[in-house]
Amino acid sequence: MNKDLISGFDIETTDIQKVFARAAQLKKQKRQPLLTGKIIGLIFQKPSVRTRVSFEVAAEHLGARCIYLAPEDVKLGQREPITDVARVLSRYLDAIVARTFKHAHVEELAQAADIAVINGLSDLYHPCQALADIFTIYERKSELDKVKIAFIGDGNNVLHSLLAITAKTGMTLSAATPKGYEPDRNIFKAAQNIAKKTGASLTHTNDIQAAVNGADFVYTDVWTSMGQEKERKKRMRDFKKFQVNSRLLKSAGKGCLVMHCMPVHRGEEISAEVMDSKHSIVYEQAENRLHVQKAVMALLLK
Ligand code: CP
Numbered sequence: 001m002n003k004d005l006i007s008g009f010d011i012e013t014t015d016i017q018k019v020f021a022r023a024a025q026l027k028k029q030k031r032q033p034l035l036t037g038k039i040i041g042l043i044f045q046k047p048s049v050r051t052r053v054s055f056e057v058a059a060e061h062l063g064a065r066c067i068y069l070a071p072e073d074v075k076l077g078q079r080e081p082i083t084d085v086a087r088v089l090s091r092y093l094d095a096i097v098a099r100t101f102k103h104a105h106v107e108e109l110a111q112a113a114d115i116a117v118i119n120g121l122s123d124l125y126h127p128c129q130a131l132a133d134i135f136t137i138y139e140r141k142s143e144l145d146k147v148k149i150a151f152i153g154d155g156n157n158v159l160h161s162l163l164a165i166t167a168k169t170g171m172t173l174s175a176a177t178p179k180g181y182e183p184d185r186n187i188f189k190a191a192q193n194i195a196k197k198t199g200a201s202l203t204h205t206n207d208i209q210a211a212v213n214g215a216d217f218v219y220t221d222v223w224t225s226m227g228q229e230k231e232r233k234k235r236m237r238d239f240k241k242f243q244v245n246s247r248l249l250k251s252a253g254k255g256c257l258v259m260h261c262m263p264v265h266r267g268e269e270i271s272a273e274v275m276d277s278k279h280s281i282v283y284e285q286a287e288n289r290l291h292v293q294k295a296v297m298a299l300l301l302k
């Protein structure tokens with residue numbers, strides 16, 4: 001395992017398998033003294049329910065503890081150079097989880113820190129989410145190379161990390177976004193290069209019907225991510241036809257399940273009917289954040 005988990009591109013397929021095996025074990029036996037006495041700093045520049053609480057609970061279950069550092073505590077990138085924050089915290093802590101606006105800030109922290117840095121969401125990536133999501137799928141269909149995911153919505157941080165992890169695990173992912181909201185071209189290319197070696201199939205379209213055709217899992221995320229609030233009105237117009245609802249699911253595979261990283265805006269990216277239906281495995285994904293992050297920390301901090 002590399003020192004850090006920053007994007008999803010930085011974890012090898014064999015380490016993903018190790019994370020899944022350990023997560024499955026930790027899901028059965030919640031409390032294991034794997035990280036006794038370790039202290040993890042949570043530098044959060046944005047709000048969070050799942051990421052913050054699952055890391056705090058995960059640490060507690062493993063015998064470690066977290067120190068939560070709110071935006072006004074650290075003022076990352078404003079009060080002092082990020083390299084100084086990283087060097088000082090490396091002398092106090094055993095790991096840092098960082099949630100930032102700019103992805104470059106997580107990278108800078110990781111580069112300057114001697115300790116593990118885990119990306120808890122940046123504008124470009126959300127690797128802990130993608131690992132928990134693919135673990136959620138893996139629990140149901142262990143042959144990941146036979147699974148198709150359709151991602152409907154914004155070519156954002158969540159999609160970028162899903163591209164990385166699905167590429168590494170040989171899956172099929174078809175993303176449908178409105179024009180102008182495609183995933184980052186370089187990230188898509190990087191994922192496709194990995195896919196060539198693993199047999200994964202990654203495609204992009206602006207046609208939601210084509211993307212969901214035969215899909216085992218349909219995934220969506222908010223239309224306006226944290227930090228994009230000023231664009232909300234325009235995005236509401238541009239994404240109008242990209243809602244995951246029962247009509248769209250008719251084009252998907254039989255028994256198709258619905259995923260979302262949460263928080264959810266019912267009536268926008270997903271209809272309330274679908275979100276609260278038996279097809280939704282959204283809360284399972286949220287729960288698995290806890291088990292998977294424990295496994296990630298156990299491997300990074302061992
Ligand atoms: N999915 C997720 O990361 O949720 P939070 O923003 O609440 O942490």
Ligand code: NVA
Pocket residue numbers: 121156157158221222224225226261262263
């Ligand atoms: N794309 C969303 C994910 C939230 C977990 C955001 O960045 O706000």
